[in-house]
Amino acid sequence: NAGVTxxxxxxxxxxxxxxxxxCAQDMNHNYMYWYRQDPGMxxxxxxxxxxxxxxDKGEVPNGYNVSRSTTExxxxxxxxxxxxxxxxxxxxxxxxGQIQTYEQYFGPGTRLTVT
Amino acid sequence: xxxxxxxxxxxxxxxxxxxxxxxxxxSVFSSLQWYRQEPGEGPVLLVTVVTxxxxxxLKRLTFQFGxxxxxxxxHITAAQPGDTGLYLCAGGFTxxxxxxxxxxxxxxxxxx
Numbered sequence: 001n002a003g004v005t006x007x008x009x010x011x012x013x014x015x016x017x018x019x020x021x022x023c024a025q026d027m028n029h030n031y032m033y034w035y036r037q038d039p040g041m042x043x044x045x046x047x048x049x050x051x052x053x054x055x056d057k058g059e060v061p062n063g064y065n066v067s068r069s070t071t072e073x074x075x076x077x078x079x080x081x082x083x084x085x086x087x088x089x090x091x092x093x094x095x096x097g098q099i100q101t102y103e104q105y106f107g108p109g110t111r112l113t114v115t
Numbered sequence: 116x117x118x119x120x121x122x123x124x125x126x127x128x129x130x131x132x133x134x135x136x137x138x139x140x141x142s143v144f145s146s147l148q149w150y151r152q153e154p155g156e157g158p159v160l161l162v163t164v165v166t167x168x169x170x171x172x173l174k175r176l177t178f179q180f181g182x183x184x185x186x187x188x189x190h191i192t193a194a195q196p197g198d199t200g201l202y203l204c205a206g207g208f209t210x211x212x213x214x215x216x217x218x219x220x221x222x223x224x225x226x227x
Contacts, residue, residue: 102145
């Protein structure tokens with residue numbers, strides 16, 4: 001199993017550009033999450049999904065959009081990039097069965113710079 | 116909004132020393148987890164604790180969940196350079212789609 005994969009690893013955007021961060025998992029997990037991590041900080045939840053076709057906002061959703069058309073994929077869309085979106089973005093997944101274990105498995109991250 | 120505070124924020128010690136990292140909240144958690152994150156990588160789960168007072172050991176790492184399930188500690192015995200990294204605690208609440216609230220982290224550096 002590859003686990004959780006993210007592409008690209010690095011990206012530089014100009015202000016106002018758009019891009020999609022890709023995330024895929026091969027563990028058949030129901031739940032998926034997008035976080036951002038700013039320097040010296042913990043992780044803040046942007047969006048999450050409890051299954052294909054179902055998404056919901058997290059703590060810091062403004063400026064982002066998500067979709068979940070399959071169990072495996074959970075792309076994050078940035079529209080009109082702003083310098084405040086410079087961060088490292090992590091995708092994670094969790095089993096999400098009847099017994100919630102809360103154990104999340106993370107991808108390697110995408111480092112995004114907006115200038 | 117549930118908050119998780121970790122202390123200390125930074126810790127620099129020499130190989131062989133012992134250390135304890137703390138994670139505190141005013142909220143009661145259904146479960147609490149510890150992750151370690153190395154530079155340029157995503158967090159990796161170390162342990163999950165779910166019962167108040169629970170103690171789990173992972174080689175030289177000892178994790179404890181407070182009796183009231185509001186706090187936790189991570190103790191490392193005889194630290195090694197390989198223990199260097201960012202340690203994050205994260206709390207989960209029943210019925211929240213396994214969402215986690217993360218602490219701000221403790222950055223540990225272990226030198227020879």
